[in-house]
Amino acid sequence: MTQNFSQDEIDECKDTFCLFDRKGDSCCAAEQVGDVLRALNLNPTLDTIKKVCGGKDKHCRITFEQFMPMYGDADRSKDQGTLDDYLEGLKVFDKENNGEISSAELRHVLTNLGERLSEDEVEACLAGFEDASGNVCYEEWLKHVMKPPQYD
Numbered sequence: 001m002t003q004n005f006s007q008d009e010i011d012e013c014k015d016t017f018c019l020f021d022r023k024g025d026s027c028c029a030a031e032q033v034g035d036v037l038r039a040l041n042l043n044p045t046l047d048t049i050k051k052v053c054g055g056k057d058k059h060c061r062i063t064f065e066q067f068m069p070m071y072g073d074a075d076r077s078k079d080q081g082t083l084d085d086y087l088e089g090l091k092v093f094d095k096e097n098n099g100e101i102s103s104a105e106l107r108h109v110l111t112n113l114g115e116r117l118s119e120d121e122v123e124a125c126l127a128g129f130e131d132a133s134g135n136v137c138y139e140e141w142l143k144h145v146m147k148p149p150q151y152d
Contacts, residue, residue, distance in 0.1 A: 004072060013071055016040050017064050028067070031058035036067065037074050041148045046115050048077045083146055090138045100135040 005013070016039050020028040028036060034049040044052070052070040056062070062070075093101040093109070103126060110117045110125065117125065129141045 005068070010068070013040060013068065014064055017067055023061075025061065027061035027063050029058065030056040030060045030062050033062065033067070033070060037071065040071065042071075042074050043081070043146070044074045044077060048074055052077075083142060086142050086146070087139060090142070094138070099137055099139055100131075101138050103130045103134050103136045106136055106138070 017028060017036055018026075019039070020032045020036050022028070030053050033053055034044060034046070037044050037049070037052075052073045090101060090106075093105050095101075106126070107122050110122045111119065125145060126136065126141070129136050129144070131137075
């Protein structure tokens with residue numbers, strides 16, 4: 001189960017996994033696997049999450065022992081994009097090559113393409129990044145979005 005991980009990695013995974021145990025049975029729901037992976041600083045796509053879960057029912061309960069191979073598979077997955085990958089994709093929308101894109105276009109992309117976000121998620125995601133002319137400095141925005149979560 002954990003032969004490829006250091007004891008520190010296992011302990012971090014266990015601590016994080018336990019935060020998602022809402023019933024006190026040392027398990028989490030299969031539908032929370034993506035959230036646990038993201039809390040462990042991975043950036044899995046929905047397809048990656050489906051693959052590592054192996055088609056389990058979303059209400060199925062997962063033990064930590066079942067989770068660790070999922071974590072390993074997601075950690076090795078090539079589906080995770082890098083900052084440079086996303087920057088390259090957004091340059092298509094940078095018509096003036098000035099590092100900015102229209103917030104309206106970015107909203108359209110985020111709500112209509114790929115893993116779609118809701119309007120509320122887009123609002124939260126773009127908060128503080130739109131300038132007075134309705135543009136977003138996409139490199140600064142991406143660095144913020146891709147930054148690992150900070151817990152107090």
